[in-house]
Amino acid sequence: MDTWTTQPGYPVVSINIDDKGKLHITQRRFLLRNLNKTPTNVTWWVPLTWTTQTKPIFNTSANYWLSTEQDTIDLKIDPKEWVIFNIQSSGFYRVNYNYDGWQRIFNVLNSDKFNEIHVLNRAGIVDDLLNLGRTGLQDYETVLNGITYLKRETNYLPFKAAFNGLDYLNIRFTGYDEYSLFKKYVLFLIHDTRKKLGYEDRANDDRLTILLRREANNLACNLGDDECVAVYMKKFKMWRANTSIPIKPNERTTTYCVAARHGTPEDWEFLWKQYFNSNYVTDQTVIISALGCSLNTTILEKYLRYAISSYSINRIRKQDSTNVFAAVYNSGLIGAKYILDFIDKHHKEMEKYYGDQSTIATILDGASKRFSTPSLVDNFQSFIDKHKTEFAPILESLKSSLNIAIYELQWYKSASVPIIQRLHKWLTEETTKYRLPTNISPRKYVISVTPYLEVGNFTVDGHVKIEADVVQQTRQIVLHSAEIKHHTVTVTANQTEVKIESEHFEEKYDFYKINLVQELTAGTKLIIEIEYTSHLNTSELRGFYKSSYVDNDGKTRWLAATHLEPIGARKMFPCFDEPAMKALFTVEVSVPLGYNAVSNMEWQSMKKVYV
8 A cells, every 4th residue: 555655746657458359558657737747656555447349348447466567467358358457447647548448338339228338437437538628638539539429428517527637728718719619619519418407496306407407507507508507597586576486406506507697787786685685605606616607797796895894884794705716716807807806906905815825826726727818817917017026925826827827728728639639520410410411401381279277288289281393303301300399291302291200300400301202303392290299498598488477366377489499390380491492481379368469570460369
């Protein structure tokens, strides 16, 4: 145990499997940063554990002790099968593989058999990949290829590892044009999981499912997902309208932050009053963090001044005041930059409040980790130069923080290039996969819907008639359709009905494929008619969804509304749901007795029908 108790750090173990099934193993010290040129040729007694594709036994007892920098183990395994080391992440070391070793692991992760790998090892693989990429021990082509399997993942633990690792990249990319591309990629990774989980906890959810829903939605809102922001703003407004119905504990972190960032100054003040009047430390802690999410520097100025004023005035305990500063700089680039501006103006008041300058150094160290752009790092350098005399007691600490900020800036300049290249490649691949064929062009839709707004029966009867032109010869029609049950489908070509050979759903892309018995030639006039039923959406404000409000008599009233952008139309009716496929629309709505219909277009006609 001396190697673990008398020397700092831990190793990364690299595995190279040759074509004869032998394992060539090396170890070295793992360092996230090595600013001081610390030697890495250090060895430990490492308890190696492994499992293979043909014998997937996830036993944590050591199979072999690695004590030297290099070693060879003859496992006599098929070099084409996967091998995974550090069973259930039971050993305190990271694992890296050669290219073929990683690819064999990725092959199973990207298949329906990914559960054959223990969930703790899936989490370890994600964690190792992101940290190996960060240190340059693995290229980002491999890293991003590996973590893309998360589209299939359902367990919280691998996602938690991803959230931690991606947070570093999120900080580094903030402030650059490519940040929007990075956000698209992360939202893509969590999209399918969020779609399955929705926004509301369910009675049969286990603890890990609840955690995954909370953190995945929180990440989506932080990345500016429109639907996520709309859902949590609605929750906040309902609470603000009736505080006797509190926001659920698992939703408070996200809801409060969304309201502070995307709401009005009045929303922020409401949240501040909730903090001020609360007697619950847990809730106060959540609100302190959320109030820092504001992007309004006037509000941030006021909030930070609250943090260094008397408890009797603003009820912020001295030990919590640094949490206010952390909330502001952790909220993003605007907050981090404003911390620097605030300390530049108010450092004398802060020194008086805290008793010395050490807390100022701690706050600036935290904020500087968010200084991702050259201009911010330059501002930090100028700040230190400006105050070097009065900040003499903490000058070395500030210089250390500056050195790390400069290191991270250089890291971005070199590491971001392959990341951006891979993300552009991914975007091209995914855009191609999700695009409809262009062999058919819609001209006109006639959509008829009958919504039922009854508790226990929030359903929709629908019928759509699509007039379209065949642009290129085809015998397949591909539409978008999501969460819709089709009943009868007819296709007419040049006024003659065409027999349908088969129908097929490709759920991953929301494709509804109609295969015909005959080819359709270019220039053919098509009519596609589909009768269907669906449910009013309850998990998200997309497509045809239900909502509610409480009237003046205290009764819950239901309403049905539509939100068809960017991909909500396919949840209301089968269609060619792409911006380039423009057409004319006629919508017919059967409105239940006692309801009105409101549209942003003029009515063509209206008639009463009594059943």
